[in-house]
Amino acid sequence: MTDKLPYAEVIGDPIEHSKSPMIHNFWLDALGIEAEYKKTHVTSEGLPVYFLARRADPDWLGCNVTIPHKIAVMDYTDDPGGVRERIGAMNTIASETGGPLIGTNTDAGGFLQPLLRDKWKGQSAVLVGAGGAARAILFALTSLGVPDITVMARDAGRGQALLDRAGVKGRVIGMTDALPKADLLVNTSSLGMVGQPLLDLDLKPLADDATVYDIVYAPLETQLLKTARTRGLRTLDGLEMLIGQAALAFDIFFDAEAPRERDEELRALLLAA
Template sequence: MTDKLPYAEVIGDPIAHSKSPLIHNFWLQALGIEAEYRKTHVTPEGLAAYFLTRRADPDWLGCNVTIPHKIAVMDYADDPGDVRDRIGAMNTIACETGGPLVGTNTDSGGFLQPLMRDKWQGKSAVLIGAGGAARAILFALASYGVPNITVMARDAAKAQALLDRAGVKGNILSLTDPLPTADLLVNSSPLGMTGQSPLDLDLSPLSATATVYDIVYAPLETGLLAAAQARGLATIDGLDMLIGQAALAFDIFFDAQAPRERDEELRALLTAV
């Protein structure tokens, strides 16, 4: 690989843990596409300078966006899909030479893919967190037709704003409240991630057929998923959403469909590092 290849990347703070380059570069190699995908550490203070520099680079195709930039990046991109109003967070910024930056959100579609694959048909969900990822997930849950949604967050005002933006008349609980009965529990917060505080919850209120979905993927088996498996509950790990949203972004950046028939091989690669 050389610096002259077209490239996309993922930005965040922190970013060292990101597995996105492994995913995209696996697909690029599988398809024989001469391009690359990187990860770049960008602080909140450096976000404006980052976009100024990248827009001047003709080889830059765009970036994926992770914590803590999913809301802030909306100030730097055009929004033809009305993502700002519908979701309130962007995780993918695309760039065509000489054109504007265009923002979208592939987290919603990536989040839903494993639920659709498993034909999940629950009626109630609990969403932990009220940040950028939570916005996309709440939008996805509402779009999927889940009628009963509870948001658990440290900040009740942020949780209410999350519900209001999505047009959902849900419930709000603090992280210290007991879980309500639900068919789906989703952790969209960084709690449980390597280097973060653990997410300790009593899962006994969940239904016996509930699914526990943790979007954290470092570590892949979080304490939450381990506790769910100990109760015999169905689980979905963070790689499912990560790969799903990456596939949608891959098409945007490289104008090619990811070879999803090689998902098993890709997961083996991701869990080996």
């Protein structure tokens, strides 16, 4: 690959852990598309300079956005789909040649894919965290009509603001409070990620047939998932959402459908890396 190829990328701080380049480049190779996907470290202070430089680059197709920029990047994009109002966070930005940067969110769709595949019919959910990923996941759960939602957050005000923005009459609990009985527990935070504190919860209050879904993927086998499996609960790991949201973004960047029939091969590649 050369620097003259069209390219997309993922930005964040930190970014070293990101598996997005491996996913997108696997699909590009599989489809024979002459383009590439990179990862670029961008700090919060560096966002203005980053977008200024990328707007001037004719080969730049856009970027995915990870922690901690999913809310801040909304200041740099147009929003024809109303993502600011409906979700309040963006994880995908597409570059329109000679036009504006278009922001959207593929996290919500990527999060839902394994739940829809498994025909999940739960009525209650607990979200750990109240950041950008939580906004997309709360939107996804409300689109399923889940009536009972609890947010577990360090900052009660931020947790309540998350619910208020979505128009959800849920409840907020602290990080040391006991979990309610629920059908689904989702870790939307960075807790458990490499370099971050572990998320160590007592899962006994969860329903016996509950699903525990951790969107952290570095490491893939988090302490939360280990604890859930010990209790015999169904688990979904971070690659489920990562691959799902990446497929939606891939179509946006490269105008091609990701070859999802090769998911098993891709997953094996990611696990071996």
